[in-house]
Amino acid sequence: MAEEGGEEAEDKTESPSARRLDKAREEGQVPNSREASGFAALLLAVLAAAMAAPSLGRDLLRALRGILERGHELSPQAALEVLMPSAALLVPVLGAAAVGAAATTLLQTRGLVSAKGLAPQLSRLSPVSGLKRILGAESVIEFLKTLLKMVLVGAAIWHAGGAPELLEAVMHQPAAALLGTVADGSLRLLAATLAAFALLAGADVFLVRFRHLRRLRMSRQDMKEEAKDSEGDPHVKAKQKAFRQKMARRRMMAAVPKAAVVITNPTHYAVALGYEEGSSAAPKILAKGADEVAAKIREKAREAGVPLVSNPPLARALFKLELETEIPPEHYQAVAEIIAFVWRARAGRVS
Numbered sequence: 297m298a299e300e301g302g303e304e305a306e307d308k309t310e311s312p313s314a315r316r317l318d319k320a321r322e323e324g325q326v327p328n329s330r331e332a333s334g335f336a337a338l339l340l341a342v343l344a345a346a347m348a349a350p351s352l353g354r355d356l357l358r359a360l361r362g363i364l365e366r367g368h369e370l371s372p373q374a375a376l377e378v379l380m381p382s383a384a385l386l387v388p389v390l391g392a393a394a395v396g397a398a399a400t401t402l403l404q405t406r407g408l409v410s411a412k413g414l415a416p417q418l419s420r421l422s423p424v425s426g427l428k429r430i431l432g433a434e435s436v437i438e439f440l441k442t443l444l445k446m447v448l449v450g451a452a453i454w455h456a457g458g459a460p461e462l463l464e465a466v467m468h469q470p471a472a473a474l475l476g477t478v479a480d481g482s483l484r485l486l487a488a489t490l491a492a493f494a495l496l497a498g499a500d501v502f503l504v505r506f507r508h509l510r511r512l513r514m515s516r517q518d519m520k521e522e523a524k525d526s527e528g529d530p531h532v533k534a535k536q537k538a539f540r541q542k543m544a545r546r547r548m549m550a551a552v553p554k555a556a557v558v559i560t561n562p563t564h565y566a567v568a569l570g571y572e573e574g575s576s577a578a579p580k581i582l583a584k585g586a587d588e589v590a591a592k593i594r595e596k597a598r599e600a601g602v603p604l605v606s607n608p609p610l611a612r613a614l615f616k617l618e619l620e621t622e623i624p625p626e627h628y629q630a631v632a633e634i635i636a637f638v639w640r641a642r643a644g645r646v647s
Contacts, residue, residue, distance in 0.1 A: 310519055312512035320512055326405045327508040331441075331500035333397045333404075335493045340396035342486060344389045404501070437507075445496055452488035545589070548619065551582040552593055553600035557638050559614060562606040566590035567614040568597065569623070571635055578622040579631050584615050603638045610634075 312320075320326070402409075514522075552558070555568035556579070568583040585593050597604055610630050614623065623631055 307515040308513040308518070310514045310516060312509060312514055313519065313522060315522060316512055316514060316518075321408060324408070325508070325512075326408055327501075327505045328401060328404050329497065329500045329504045331445075331493075332497040333400045335490075335497035336396035336400035337393040338396075338493060339490060341389050341393035342490065344392035441496075441500070445492075448492045448496060449489055452492035544619075548583040548585075549592065549596055552596040553602065555582050555597065555602050556635055558593060558597040558602055558604050559611045559634065560590070560594060560604055560606050561608045561611045562604075564590060565608075565611040565615045566593040566597075567611055568593060568602070569614075569631065569635075573639070578628065579635065580622050581614065581617050581619055584617075584619065586615065603641070605634050605638065607634065 551570070552568050554570055556571040558566055558568045560566050565586055566584065566589075567581060569579040570582040571579040583593055594604060596602075607630070610627065613627065617623065
């Protein structure tokens with residue numbers, strides 16, 4: 297991804313935000329390891345070939361024997377026609393490889409299918425841009441990856457018992473045992489190759505994701521501009537408001553068990569008052585709600601053993617007050633009588 301705003305890469309020191317990642321995804325920019333797709337294709341192709349091997353091997357040997365017996369009279373085209381039925385058995389193997397590559401790609405991109413990457417870009421026609429791509433860091437990394445792949449696969453094959461050992465075994469065995477020897481050697485080499493490709497694929501997945509996040513890094517100015525744009529977005533504002541309301545309601549419900557009494561309408565309103573015995577401060581509104589919220593406040597109060605007192609006029613008046621505010625003087629007497637009644641009832645139960 298090209299640097300934006302003419303800023304140097306050194307200025308982009310911040311991790312990409314969720315919004316920037318979403319925007320890049322909309323543009324078709326997602327981490328996708330070709331090594332992982334290649335490994336999945338190879339693995340499924342090997343499994344499909346292993347399942348088809350008995351039938352494929354018999355048909356192929358039969359076709360080869362027929363060609364060798366009639367080699368003096370068969371033309372190249374006729375020999376090819378003899379092999380074609382056996383070659384048809386390779387179709388499931390190629391299909392399994394295609395399915396493995398496609399499934400791994402969709403898994404990495406989380407199902408994203410985008411044609412934006414195929415759209416023509418005039419910048420790619422520039423000789424200068426082409427030279428930068430050829431001599432740039434991306435090309436160097438790809439070259440090193442290819443070199444590492446060759447080294448690892450070669451080392452794995454050599455460790456598993458490469459061609460010299462296999463050729464030596466073949467030369468000292470009768471013809472009847474050649475097929476088994478070749479099969480055993482091929483399985484060892486194939487297992488070593490798969491192990492090397494699995495190691496490369498795992499490392500490449502992490503490398504691709506790291507490079508993807510590195511390309512999308514942001515500068516502090518980018519983050520400030522994004523925050524400014526987000527604050528002006530009505531959808532973002534609505535989400536932020538809904539989140540704040542949700543958190544405020546959660547805190548309000550958590551305060552209900554601490555209330556001294558809950559004054560109800562009795563069904564439409566509920567107001568939870570907090571007051572500590574002996575305190576000189578006036579009672580405070582801890583929670584309030586109407587209809588469904590009022591029902592939840594009453595339920596919370598019953599679970600916590602907070603008394604419920606029905607007083608519709610007082611409940612409607614207190615409902616108009618803000619949360620965490622003390623009740624005004626005109627309600628002192630009514631609230632004091634209710635709290636005193638609750639304390640007397642509680643003392644009577646204790647006694």
